[in-house]
Amino acid sequence: MAQASANVIGLCDAARQTDHLPQECASCVSRHLAVCAGLNPDQLNHLASYVTRRRIDAGQALFQEGDGADHVFTVTSGVIKQYKLLADGRCQVTGFYFAGDLIGLPDGPEYPVTAEAVAPVTVCAFPRGRISELVATYPQMAEAVILKLQREVSSAQDQMLSLGRLNAEERIAGFLLSLMEKAPDCINDDGSLILRMRRADIADYLGLTVETVSRSFTKLRNAGVIGADKAGAVEILSRDDLEDLAGGPG
Amino acid sequence: MAQASANVIGLCDAARQTDHLPQECASCVSRHLAVCAGLNPDQLNHLASYVTRRRIDAGQALFQEGDGADHVFTVTSGVIKQYKLLADGRCQVTGFYFAGDLIGLPDGPEYPVTAEAVAPVTVCAFPRGRISELVATYPQMAEAVILKLQREVSSAQDQMLSLGRLNAEERIAGFLLSLMEKAPDCINDDGSLILRMRRADIADYLGLTVETVSRSFTKLRNAGVIGADKAGAVEILSRDDLEDLAGGPG
DNA sequence: CGTGAAGTTGAGTATGCTCAACGGTGGTGG
DNA sequence: CCACCACCGTTGAGCATACTCAACTTCACG
Numbered sequence: 001m002a003q004a005s006a007n008v009i010g011l012c013d014a015a016r017q018t019d020h021l022p023q024e025c026a027s028c029v030s031r032h033l034a035v036c037a038g039l040n041p042d043q044l045n046h047l048a049s050y051v052t053r054r055r056i057d058a059g060q061a062l063f064q065e066g067d068g069a070d071h072v073f074t075v076t077s078g079v080i081k082q083y084k085l086l087a088d089g090r091c092q093v094t095g096f097y098f099a100g101d102l103i104g105l106p107d108g109p110e111y112p113v114t115a116e117a118v119a120p121v122t123v124c125a126f127p128r129g130r131i132s133e134l135v136a137t138y139p140q141m142a143e144a145v146i147l148k149l150q151r152e153v154s155s156a157q158d159q160m161l162s163l164g165r166l167n168a169e170e171r172i173a174g175f176l177l178s179l180m181e182k183a184p185d186c187i188n189d190d191g192s193l194i195l196r197m198r199r200a201d202i203a204d205y206l207g208l209t210v211e212t213v214s215r216s217f218t219k220l221r222n223a224g225v226i227g228a229d230k231a232g233a234v235e236i237l238s239r240d241d242l243e244d245l246a247g248g249p250g
Numbered sequence: 251m252a253q254a255s256a257n258v259i260g261l262c263d264a265a266r267q268t269d270h271l272p273q274e275c276a277s278c279v280s281r282h283l284a285v286c287a288g289l290n291p292d293q294l295n296h297l298a299s300y301v302t303r304r305r306i307d308a309g310q311a312l313f314q315e316g317d318g319a320d321h322v323f324t325v326t327s328g329v330i331k332q333y334k335l336l337a338d339g340r341c342q343v344t345g346f347y348f349a350g351d352l353i354g355l356p357d358g359p360e361y362p363v364t365a366e367a368v369a370p371v372t373v374c375a376f377p378r379g380r381i382s383e384l385v386a387t388y389p390q391m392a393e394a395v396i397l398k399l400q401r402e403v404s405s406a407q408d409q410m411l412s413l414g415r416l417n418a419e420e421r422i423a424g425f426l427l428s429l430m431e432k433a434p435d436c437i438n439d440d441g442s443l444i445l446r447m448r449r450a451d452i453a454d455y456l457g458l459t460v461e462t463v464s465r466s467f468t469k470l471r472n473a474g475v476i477g478a479d480k481a482g483a484v485e486i487l488s489r490d491d492l493e494d495l496a497g498g499p500g
Numbered sequence: 501c502g503t504g505a506a507g508t509t510g511a512g513t514a515t516g517c518t519c520a521a522c523g524g525t526g527g528t529g530g
Numbered sequence: 531c532c533a534c535c536a537c538c539g540t541t542g543a544g545c546a547t548a549c550t551c552a553a554c555t556t557c558a559c560g
Binding site: 417418458459461462465 | 547548549550551
Binding site for chain 3: 449460
């Protein structure tokens, strides 16, 4: 409802036109990916009555670390990065998020990370206060939210292994593999991988510097694991080599 | 029921005596901490009918990375570490878990980490297949599970910042602070902190070596941030210094 | 008091960081 | 249309933090 969307800080006027949202939800590109998957049309209408949509340009923030966590978001297109900043400027990207991913549902009253568009993004926003109602009304939604959080935990565990115990080359290899798994829309027809984020974002994600990221890509290229850059896309020449490098369960 | 517990691999016979479990649940020390908090006595009885208990000695595994994830566990006492191993022996501890914490609820059919007791542990085990039923029946349980997972994500994000962007001393400082927050039963009467895990566990958690961990403790001691070891407990002389070191939101 | 495991300290090394220069690319304005 | 400029990515040289290897100390336990 318009009432709910009035609380959404920073929403453009276009995003406040919620009347036709049910149809939007029904035709949503990330419908089968997001937590709303599995709802029937009536349930979807109910959900849609709370939902607003928002477009964000690359480089713009969806929310900032420390902001009141008023809304939960589902990414419907584009790429978002979440990150934490230290006082001296050091940055740690905690994750990249793609169509269907759920962000902005922390344990406390404030967002513990900043969410920023890496490439132009569309999201749908849901007022956080309604989550309890939704979870209680639609158990399948509760399970969907739990599944999303479980995946988030699992990715975080992989990332901890990467940050704590892998060298630069191994981290890059693991990163490329995880992108292939998690971001189907980053894979070209020819199987090459479009890195929609900058080297600096990758560096801040992998706990490295841009220089080290660049050098590691060069090494992988020289080793014949990836191909030469073709229009900004990385060609994966040997998935097996990547997997060997990235380690995985012993 | 005994039927459910029969599926629990490795449960000792004592743990299979489930008849008196409702009372155990009612008097459970971690009752107010765990996901079962907020259930009324009838609901607790229902829950308890599926629950089995288990004791684990220090060094023993509760489950292994790659095992079928048949059961979810709530830690009722002691300390558990979860970790991932690489083929060459490199180890990353993804977290320490204390009374009230929920572990073993991954997104996939297999545990993605190994869970091992750091200090003698008691857990209560719940068959994973019953989770859907529980979530659907008791929305407050669904919310409790969601909250536990949210906390797990939040800790993981903090840990990623630590592993990716903090130096050795800063990581130790952050680790001590997070222990004080998350493990009230690790705090002595005099305010000192009992580190129930070995230096090697701390090293594998912080992505360091034992030597570096040891040196960092020495530095903090020399800087007057922590006191000399007293019976294996760390005296926190200046919480402010620890917080300055650990960084936190800029 | 002896033994083994855990922890600490020291010396040398390596991986990735810092600082710096260079090349490519896309957008802007003369 | 092309020159200019800013931004991004790459490469090089030197350096620092944490690792490796090794010796020694401390502690728990018999």
